[in-house]
Amino acid sequence: MENELNMLENKLAQLIQMSGKLRAENHQLRQELAHALSSNRQYTDKMDSAKARLEKLLTNLPEEQS
DSSP states (O other): OHHHHHHHHHHHHHHHHHHHHHHHHHHHHHHHHHHHHHHHHHHHHHHHHHHHHHHHHHHHSOOOOO
């Protein structure tokens, strides 16, 4: 009985340790995801701005004459 309780205690300690590691990893992954989403928004804004500038330049180009 004592041996079984010790084994159960060890397994519980391992579970608690693993849970803490997973919680820390989950927190880090959430931070990385938030950073990636923010960067993605910035890149999308830059692309939209560049697209608008290119479209404006294209409208100001003289028409090709044959």
